[in-house]
Every structure is written in C-alpha cells, then in structure tokens.
Amino acid sequence: MATETEVVLVSMPFAPVLAPSLALGLLKAALLRAGIKARTHHFSLRFAEIIGGPLYAAIADETQTHDLVGEWVFSDALFHHQTAADVDRYVADILRGRAGSRAEDCHYFPPVSEGLVAGILRARGRAEDFLAECAEAVVAERPRLVGFSSIFQQQVASLALARRVKELRPEALIVFGGANCEGALGREVMRQFPFLDAVVSGEGDQVFPELARRALRGEVLDGLQGVYTGGPRGLRLLDEPAGNTPMIRDLDELPFPDYDDYFEQWGRSSLGLGRRPQLLFESSRGCWWGAKHHCTFCGLNGETMAHRSKSADRVLAELDHLAGRHPGHTFYVVDNILDMNYFKGLIPALARQRTGVDLFYEVKANLRKEQVRQLREAGIGAIQPGIESLSDQVLTIMRKGVRALQNIQLLKWCEELGVAATWNFLWGFPGESAEEYRRMAELVPLLTHLPPPNFALTLRIDRFSPNFNQAAELGFTNIRPYPAYYHVYPLPPEAVTNLAYYFTFEYKLPQDLGSYVPPLAREITNWQECHRESRLYWIEKGERLLVWDWRPIAVKPLTVLTGLKKAVYLACDEIHTARQLHRELGAEAAEIRDALEELTGQGLMLCRDEAYLALAVAAPGD
Secondary structure (H helix, E strand, O other): OOOOOOEEEEEOOOOOOOOOOHHHHHHHHHHHHOOOOEEEEEHHHHHHHHHOHHHHHHHHHHOOHHHOHHHHHHHHHHHOOOOHHHHHHHHHHHHOHHHHOOHHHOOOOOOOOHHHHHHHHHHHHOHHHHHHHHHHHHHOOOOOEEEEEOOOOOHHHHHHHHHHHHHHOOOOEEEEEOHHHOOHHHHHHHHHOOOOOEEEOOOOOOHHHHHHHHHHHOOOOOOOOOEEEOOOOHHHHHHOOOOOOOOOOOHHHOOOOOOHHHHHHHHHOOOOOOOOOOEEEOOEEOOHHHHHOOOOOOOOOOOOOOOEEOOHHHHHHHHHHHHHHOOOOOEEEOOOOOOHHHHOOHHHHHHHHOOOOOEEEEEOOOOOHHHHHHHHHOOEEEEEEOOEOOOHHHHHHHOOOOOHHHHHHHHHHHHHHOOEEOOEEEEOOOOOOHHHHHHHHHHHHHHOOOOOOOEEEEOOEEOOOHHHHOOOOOOEEEEEEOOHHHHHOOOOHHHHHHHOOEEEEEEOOOOOHHHOHHHHHHHHHHHHHHHHHOOEEEEEEOOEEEEEEOOOOOOOOEEEEOHHHHHHHHHOOOOEEHHHHHHHHOOOHHHHHHHHHHHHHOOOEEEEOOEEEEOOEEOOOO
16 A cells, blocks of 8 residues: 655765765754654665666766766656767767867866776666656655755756656655755756746755645745745746845754664665765854855855854764764764864864764864864864865965965874875966976975875866856856766756856966976876875984985985984974074074075975975874
8 A cells, every 4th residue: 555755855866875865864854843744765775776886886986077977877868868879979078088188178087988988878778767666666655745855966867757756746746955956056947847846045954844834735835035936927936036045043953864764775775885874964054264265166055155053062962863873884074164163162072972983074274283183082083174285376366275384284294193184186277377386296296105185186167166156357268067068958058057067167368287287297196106105204212303204205214313403393393484493492593594404405394485394294102
C-alpha cells in the first residue's frame, strides 16, 4: 500500500555520496518542528550504485567544475536535444579540448582520459532509467510538495526529475532552492521551466516551512520575500527587483539537522567505497572578512555576506547530538571562515572536553602560532587557509588582507604542529607583475618542506564575485559563460548567461600569462612531487642549534648555529624586522644585520620588505 508524505525533499547527483545534504537535513528538521511530515531522498547514492562508486567519484571530483560533466550527463534527459554529433562535439570541445588550449590560458589541465570519457558516456546512457526509478519512488509517497536542493552540479538532474514528477503527479507543487537558485539564476530557472511552482532565493530555513504550510492548505505561494513564483500575475513577478529571503540572524534558533533518512538509505546501499560518510556541520554563515573586504575572485555566499555565528554552547550541543546519533563519523565544517571569537570560547571548550571529534575549518591565513596549537588541541586537525598567492602585490589585488610571509609562516606552523593545510594557488589577475612571478619561481624551491598547494590554476570569474559584478573596473572585459554551458542548455544566449555561474573573460589591457606563469607552474609541480622527501628542521642541543636541510635546493645538510645567530633564528620563528630583533635581543644592529644576511643567503630564512622569517620547523619533541 502506498504511503503518504506531505513533503518530499530531494538531493540529486552529483552531490557528494559520502555526506548527507546539510540543507535538506535542516529543512526536514524545520518541517518536523512545524508539524509537517517530511522525508528526504538522497538519490545520489542510487546513481552511484548504478554507474559504480569509482566512476561517480571521478565525475564529481576529478573533472573540472566548469566543464559541467555532471550537468551534461543529464542534459539530454531534460531537453531531449542531443544528436550523436552533439555528443561528439562535447567530447571533442570540452573533454578533450584542453590539450589544444591557448598557452596564455595557463590552466595546465590534462585532457580527460579515454577511460573516463567512456565512463561519462556510460553514465549518460543510464540517466533515463535512473530518473524513471526516482520519479516512481517520489510519486509513491503521494507528496503535496516536492523540494529540491540544488548546488553546483545538481541542477540539470534535479530539473529532469522535477519534470517527470510533475507529469506523473500534477497536483504536487515543485519548489527549488539552493545556491543554483539565487538571484538571476533562480529567476531564469523559474522563467525557463514552467513545471516549477516556486524558486527560493536565499536561506530557506524560515520561508520554506511557511511555503509548505501554504501548499498544504491550498493557498497561493507568491508574496513571500525571496520566493519567485508564476503567481496569479504570471511571470510579471520575475520582472520585479530581485530579492533574497530574510536572512537568519540567530543561528542558535535553527534546529539540529536531521540526517536519519540519509543514513537509513546509506545502510541499504550496496556502495563499497571503503570510507564512512562525514557529517556536514555549520557553526557560522557568511564571511566576516568578505563583509569588510570582499576578495575579488570569491563568489561564495552569493548576496548574503553578513557573518553570523552560533554560540559555543550551541555548537557543543549540536556536535554532541550528531556524534551521539551517528557515532564513528567525522565532521566536515562548511563555514566559509572560522569565527576568530571561537578562540576565546568554543575552541578552548573543545580542548577541555576532549570530545574525540575531528573537525575541518576554513581560516584566514593570519593565525598566530598559539592559535594553530589551540586548533590542534581542540581536534581541528585540518584547515583550509585562504592563501592563493605568495606575492604581496597579487595578494593586494585579491584584497586578501595578508602578506606573503604570513602565508608561509602559517604553512610552517601547520607543518610543525601537525595540522593539515589544504590550499590553492591562483594566477591571472589584471595588473599582476611578471617580476612577481619570477620572484615566486625563485622562492618556491625554498619551501618544498612545507605543505604544497593542492591545485595551481588560472583565475576564473564566478558569479557574485567582485570580478563579476565590477568586471570593467577591475580590468576584465568580454565576460561570457564557460563553453560547456552551451552544450548543456539549448537555450537563447541571454538565458544561458543567466543560468551560468562560471565565466571566461578577456583582459582590458594586454596580459600574456604564457610569458611569465610557466616557470612558477613548473616549480609548483616539483614542490608537489618532492614534498614527501623534503625536510628542513632544527634540533636544539645545549648552546647549539642544529639545522638539518634535506630540501633539493640544500647547499649542505647541516648548519650549526650558536650565539647571536641561534638567538636570531629562534626569534624569527615568527616574522620579525631587524629593529624588533635589536630591541628584543639587545645586540648591536650591525651584528643582527650580518646574522640576518648570512642566514638568508644560506636559504634558511626569507626576507621580504625588511621582514624576516626562519624557514626550518622544530623537530618533533623540540
């Protein structure tokens, strides 16, 4: 006998299979709090079963995001527009096209392997049957409302399923939300796909339960702030000024996310990926740095930049609840930036309670050493610092608010204290100096003992970023959607532009990346390859400081420092100027200068604009 669920919530491919949807977990909990019966379906698990876990992971994680492979897999199932020639063009232009890209683009992406190309085509061939299965499962619950959370490469699969559900159950209201539905994106989705009844732009925590109540009472949905509908006036609502839903001010008032359906579905899944799912968790929203100085390349947060944090007590209670309900799973914190106030409350509390919870946070790169130590003691064993460059000039263009030496200092302390640092390198900013790239190419061989960047790639323009919103002012022209969008959406160019998140560009003033980026790119590749065997560390033995150097660039394996040189080197574990060293050590300024010049000349220390940083890390136990 068919069951009945008032609201069905759906997460489609290519969402991560090793994590439940935080958005759906929060929405389900909010609906239950409002007395509305709801169930979530994580259909990504099923598609990964159908095509195989390794292929799913390769499409989701190993292809370039702006190639839209996950979207293209479901494109024909939505539009029924692709001929064999269209398929061949996508494979040739997008999947294999990078081998013939212009040298000045400096992307350094390898072509998709022929094995993965074949896998992508197999996945595309399974889309129709998969969607039919999903539609049958949704309709069997006889929902009054079906909500889709869509971020990044979930949009086309979600639309394809939504159309099928509407055809099978016309009385069910179809509502979309998520990052793919904010602002112009959501308005264009509502305009192009008439089987949708509403699109939510912005945070749905408050508005979605009210929308569901109206749907269950048979009331109209239009009139809610940030909710786009056809409404009684048709599409005229879409021509009104865009606006988001009301922002959640007090995050402590949110319910704990409900992940029960995901883990029930995971338990029935035949996926054997060898890893346990992670629990997605948020302690804050927005970005406190971006609210003051929006990094030029960052399109995260959309139009909701204001930073809000949960209290330490609320965070601890939520972590305890989730860890108790789903024991043995690690946490992945989705915050865009760590709230620095947590160093006064939450982080010491985590260290005191020794919860055994492993956490990951994104951080600003200006942390002090004691703060890195606090993170480790609190169980925050992995961070993603916003480094992006090792040039003061380029960091200024980005509006990062840190210096290159601070970035290197943080990497050094992470290496020493055992905190994993994940970071990326970006180049291609208007006005960046070729000389800065020559200097960075010379710098990188000195850093091979420190965590290398995961990726190094050319700047891309993302919707909502200052580079997009202020393109002309910041030095860009001819902003266009990435070519893959035209393979995914057979729509007029203006519609494709409104549906796109990733954009290509040209420079207003000539800028030849191919003339200055390749030497640095080669050094970064070498850094990634030799890091495991590269070491630079010190051991204190009485009055001597033994500095062991096993970097490929090392002049000699051992340098012994005593007296003033030892004192200078240890003091420069943190960035110091010569004047600061003179005040702290009491030695003659000339003697300090001589020591600094010798240590810098040996490649054991860096100097930038009269500031000095020792590069060696303390050996374990020192």
